[in-house]
Amino acid sequence: MPIKQALLPLVAVFCLATGAVVADPLSAIGWLQQTTTTNNLPGTVLLEPPVTGSALQPQVIVTPLEALVTPVGLVSPSATGLPVDLWRGSRPSTLSRLIGQISVQDNPAMQSLLFTLLLSETRPPSGTGDQLLLARLDRLMQLGATDPAQALAEQAGPAQSIARFQRWFDATLLTGDEDRACAALTAKPYLSPKYEARIFCAARRGDWQTAALTLEAVHALDLLPKAQMDLLDRFLSPDVFELAPPLPRPQHPDPLTFRLFETIGERLPTAPLPRAFSAADLRDVAGWKAQLEAAERLTRISALNPNQLLGLYTDRLPAASGGIWDRVAALQRFETALNTTSPDAVAKTLPAVWQAMSEARIEVAFADLFSEQLSKIQLSGDVADLAWRVRLLSPSYETTALTLPQDSRKNRFLSALAKGTPNRVAATSALEQAIEDGFSEEASPPDDLQRLLESGQLGEAILNSMFLFEQGAAGNLSDLSAAITTFRAIGLEDTARRAALQLMLLERG
Known part of the structure; x- marks a missing residue:
């Protein structure tokens, strides 16, 4: 199945996995809907100004008006329940750090939640530039979700800055859609200061003369490392090097170097490379075993639609x-x-x-x-x-929890947890007790997270809750309880239940 065909189902998986089974979307949660006094709403526009109670000249406060940034995302707020101003009030440096550092590799529910945050249609905090967008793109690539990363960059406008273009270009190289990025680079060469990118794109578009002249200049002025120039020589003149020994394999290739090696017939194995390179093995140019290994690697982090994995498993x-x-x-x-x-x-x-x-x-x-x-x-x-x-x-x-296959205490606990009421069955382990504490009706989010919620910093609160869950899964069970409580307070009941069930049922060492 081509990678592009898997994008929409994959996005659907991300947003469905985080929506509560029976709960309303976040926009329907009470504290998000509460009417706030006008004194506490900075930057709001009142359709009718309040009537003055005196004849005195009122004090005029001048505030510069700022056009709202267009939201960027692949999944609409109506699908995720997340508000478009999810990130408001937070520092982009804090959000970028959390997005980049949270580990989700052992819990699919946390993976789905992270993907939903990254892909949901949202605005960055006011006046903060591209820092948050770039962090979203970088984390998508780190997770191996190259197709969504490419689509998100395209929606944001990949030719609007060098940083956006570089991330888009890298993604297209791994999805096999580099011709679009090369067309943009040909029209606006300033988008990439890298000579190897200009040479590659000129050749891809059939302009071999420009590619060769550029490489000659690179050689004459010694503008690139020798290893990179040797690679470009073989890329442009394969016949000359037909009997030459293979080039040394680079330890940390970027996507362009990876594709150049592939083009000269010396394809690099993706297993030791970052996860994003596995996406390149889903193309038809890779063998079936390489496709299977790549699909498993991406499925492990929820970056691939399970149906695409099944299609490869049953292909032959x-x-x-x-x-x-x-x-x-x-x-x-x-x-x-x-x-x-x-x-x-x-x-x-x-x-x-x-x-x-x-x-x-x-x-x-x-x-x-x-x-x-x-x-x-x-x-x-x-x-x-x-x-x-x-x-x-x-x-x-x-639905599964409604009937038990065997009436054991463990099964009763799992059934109660699936229904959101694990406290109905006595816990017999520290993990079960921590989960029960998280689902207690008397529990409330930690003070620091409660303050974030009260100030409307919903995205930052969710990210911090995910960090607490990571700590809790590693053994700090009080953090686990706090994370579950906060998820439920926010309205992520489905995430809380599935994440806890996965902790109970999946063997992770």
Whole structure:
């Protein structure tokens, strides 16, 4: 499946994963709707000015008017429930630091929430320039979401600054859509001060003379490192170097260097490179094994639509055994069994495929793909218990929780948690107690987060809550309770429940 075809479903996954199953959007939450006195609303415009109570000349305060910045994002506020002024009142340096540093690799619910924040249609804080936009683009690339990063840059206007263009150009190089960026660079050469980019784009557009003359000037003036000039020589004159030994592999290639090596027939493996490079392996130029490994790597961080992963897993029969081939075989056997609707066949294949998905750490994607079909199969014993827990990791966790496969205390706790009331079952571990404390009706957000909420700094409050959740998942259980409480106070009930369920059900070392 081409990468572009996966973008819209992927964005839908991001926004759906953070919306509460039965809760109203954030715009419907009481404290966000409360009417505030006019004295506490800086910068508001009143349609009718208040009537003066005296004949004295009123004091006039002059405030410069500032045009509202156009919101930038791929998902509308109506879809996410997040307000367009999500970031208002916060320092862009603080937001950029939080966006760049929060770790979400072990919890898919936190991954989905982060993607929603990055992709939601929002304005930056007033008068702060591009710092927040660039932080959003950088984090999307770091997560491997190159297609959304490209689309977000295009919506913002990638040719409006060198910094925007560089991020757009990098994304297009990895998605295979570089011709659009090269057209923009040809029209406005000042967008990139990099000679290698100008040479690459001139050649891509068929202007070999300009590319060759530019490279000659680069050689004459020694404007690039020797390794880069050697690479460009082979790019422009492949016949001359047909029998030459391969070039040394760079340790930290940028996207352009990666594509240049690919063009000269010396493709670099993406496994040791940053996650964004995995997107390049989803193109047809990569072999099936490379595509599978890239898809797993991106799915692990929720940067790929699970349906695209499934399409690759079932594209053909495994070519060998061991490692990823065993996972492919296990999933194909399970899907075949599931399609027969035979309880015996499903019972025989589910444990093996679940073990395989756990090894790859893509259990939630598996649950998203198969929970609905799995719910229609009548299983018994331990396999029924396993199927039930798989379904608790899916978006239909609330429906799943209505019936128990086995009446054990652990299952009762998980069921109560899925319903948002874990306190109905006595906790027997420190983790369960921390989760119960987070869902307590008496709990309230920490004072610093409460102040952020009261001042309307919703985005910063959510990011800080995510940082607390990260700390809590690592063992600081009081932070875990505080994070869950804050998510619920904000209206992210679905995120709170799914994140807690994932902590309970996923084995993360």
